[in-house]
Amino acid sequence: MPVTQTENGPAWHLRTPRARLALWAGWFALVALTVWCWQIMTKDTIWLFVMDAPQQAADIGSRMFPPRLSYIEKLLWPLWDTLNIATLGTMLGVIIATPVAFLAARNTTPSLLVARPIALFIIVASRSINSLIWALLLVSILGPGLLAGIIAIALRSIGFVGKLLYEAIEETDASQTEAIEATGASGGQVLIYGYWPQIAPAFWGISVFRWDINIRESAVLGLVGAGGLGLQLQASLNVLAWPQVTTILLVILATVVFSEWVSAKVRHAII
Amino acid sequence: MLTVDALTKTYKTGDKALKSVSFTVPKGQVVGLIGPSGAGKSSLIRCINRLVEPSEGRVLLNDLNITGLPAGELRRARRRIGMIFQEYALVERLTVMENVLSGRLGYVGFWRSFLRQFAGDDVQNAFRLLDRVGLIDHADKRADALSGGQRQRVGIARALAQDPELLLIDEPTASLDPKTSRQIMRLIVEICEERELPAIINIHDVVLAQQFTQRIIGLKAGEIVFDGAPELLDESVLTRIYGEEDWTAMRRAAEEDDHAERDAAERMAGMI
Numbered sequence: 110m111p112v113t114q115t116e117n118g119p120a121w122h123l124r125t126p127r128a129r130l131a132l133w134a135g136w137f138a139l140v141a142l143t144v145w146c147w148q149i150m151t152k153d154t155i156w157l158f159v160m161d162a163p164q165q166a167a168d169i170g171s172r173m174f175p176p177r178l179s180y181i182e183k184l185l186w187p188l189w190d191t192l193n194i195a196t197l198g199t200m201l202g203v204i205i206a207t208p209v210a211f212l213a214a215r216n217t218t219p220s221l222l223v224a225r226p227i228a229l230f231i232i233v234a235s236r237s238i239n240s241l242i243w244a245l246l247l248v249s250i251l252g253p254g255l256l257a258g259i260i261a262i263a264l265r266s267i268g269f270v271g272k273l274l275y276e277a278i279e280e281t282d283a284s285q286t287e288a289i290e291a292t293g294a295s296g297g298q299v300l301i302y303g304y305w306p307q308i309a310p311a312f313w314g315i316s317v318f319r320w321d322i323n324i325r326e327s328a329v330l331g332l333v334g335a336g337g338l339g340l341q342l343q344a345s346l347n348v349l350a351w352p353q354v355t356t357i358l359l360v361i362l363a364t365v366v367f368s369e370w371v372s373a374k375v376r377h378a379i380i
Numbered sequence: 381m382l383t384v385d386a387l388t389k390t391y392k393t394g395d396k397a398l399k400s401v402s403f404t405v406p407k408g409q410v411v412g413l414i415g416p417s418g419a420g421k422s423s424l425i426r427c428i429n430r431l432v433e434p435s436e437g438r439v440l441l442n443d444l445n446i447t448g449l450p451a452g453e454l455r456r457a458r459r460r461i462g463m464i465f466q467e468y469a470l471v472e473r474l475t476v477m478e479n480v481l482s483g484r485l486g487y488v489g490f491w492r493s494f495l496r497q498f499a500g501d502d503v504q505n506a507f508r509l510l511d512r513v514g515l516i517d518h519a520d521k522r523a524d525a526l527s528g529g530q531r532q533r534v535g536i537a538r539a540l541a542q543d544p545e546l547l548l549i550d551e552p553t554a555s556l557d558p559k560t561s562r563q564i565m566r567l568i569v570e571i572c573e574e575r576e577l578p579a580i581i582n583i584h585d586v587v588l589a590q591q592f593t594q595r596i597i598g599l600k601a602g603e604i605v606f607d608g609a610p611e612l613l614d615e616s617v618l619t620r621i622y623g624e625e626d627w628t629a630m631r632r633a634a635e636e637d638d639h640a641e642r643d644a645a646e647r648m649a650g651m652i
């Protein structure tokens with residue numbers, strides 16, 4: 110009832126007086142909470158350390174520069190590993206995520222009471238665990254190496270791809286699939302003629318986007334022993350070889366820029 | 381021949397969409413189904429090919445009882461019933477040819493349809509149909525590149541590709557302009573005549589229904605309140621179907637549409 114009667118005729122406000130008061134109280138509470146949290150946060154801070162942070166940063170910075178570019182030679186093979194982990198992991202993840210998405214989507218699931226909750230659980234479980242954690246688990250199960258990295262990336266990708274894909278499936282136009290059904294097509298044919306053309310752009314967009322993210326993630330998986338650039342990063346950090354660390358960071362940056370460029374191109378081409 | 385016998389549909393919400401509806405459509409007859417929104421026209425048409433599952437009653441296509449069929453045989457029965465939709469319901473991102481060939485899906489296995497390996501006869505027939513509806517030059521275009529009237533022609537070609545024994549047509553002209561509406565209705569009626577196809581057309585536009593169909597069924601709140609020749613549809617009958625309204629004014633508006641169309645046609649003819 111934002112419309113109120115006054116002597117000069119009806120007046121209109123976006124919110125009722127009560128809603129305005131509640132909104133103001135909400136903002137006030139938020140500010141109060143921020144102030145309180147700030148106090149707790151700074152209670153245990155040793156300010157002496159914070160004071161000389163600029164010097165520390167400058168010190169590390171000066172050691173990191175100039176980068177040791179000759180080290181790149183030794184990085185090419187791990188870089189290749191990293192790209193492979195990301196690409197194979199994404200492919201495996203997408204292959205598993207696609208049927209899961211069809212089971213999870215309300216309009217294509219074979220059973221709302223059994224299949225859908227299971228598919229949703231798979232998606233949530235995969236999403237709730239970071240790929241670094243997956244890698245940590247898998248390295249202790251499978252031993253260190255590329256395989257652990259690939260599977261870790263795949264497991265994390267299932268949730269991401271599955272969730273976005275099942276939302277795309279639920280947003281499809283029902284009349285198009287109804288028309289295919291009306292021709293006497295089987296369930297599988299309705300899937301490939303009715304649903305697939307509608308979700309194909311989303312499918313390729315999501316896959317390439319996830320591949321792009323996975324390149325970044327696979328670059329650090331080596332920190333826990335799952336192969337790739339991260340392994341070199343850890344080795345260099347351990348011996349405080351800062352110029353090498355800079356070189357590795359530059360290589361990762363270049364790779365990410367490259368993958369970003371590829372994914373932008375692919376998405377542009379399909380839409 | 382189509383026989384609908386005591387067809388009843390009650391939705392889960394308790395809404396009675398159809399109350400014991402019965403009628404028969406002989407070979408080659410085009411029936412216009414009219415009635416206000418919510419009268420059950422859409423439910424009726426979808427109960428016939430069981431896109432909506434009827435609650436009671438029977439639907440017989442020639443001698444086949446469609447209502448009793450298990451899933452596999454229902455699919456085979458659906459191949460014999462072509463359906464044309466209000467918003468065309470083409471698969472927008474497929475080509476015109478793929479859309480027409482999708483009418484053959486019931487006759488083709490999964491992998492052949494996945495790989496688009498349709499039989500040569502099917503493809504030749506699809507070309508013939510596209511030629512019949514005047515779209516032979518558009519076969520390779522994507523469906524979403526066509527205009528409304530052209531899309532509906534693709535929809536007609538898709539339904540005919542099934543080689544149907546019955547056409548179900550749901551508001552074919554609802555999103556088309558008056559002139560294109562008439563062209564589409566004329567095309568549908570001609571095709572039904574050529575192939576001796578029975579057809580049920582759901583239609584909002586009473587004047588269009590009278591102009592093009594041979595028989596009119598009026599539905600109100602899930603019941604048939606009129607069933608007869610289009611000429612018998614007078615003021616009192618329309619009031620029975622739709623409620624009180626100034627019908628003569630509506631007729632006059634439609635006549636004006638007709639005049640405008642004729643004028644436009646003459647002008648176009650003069651230009652050529």
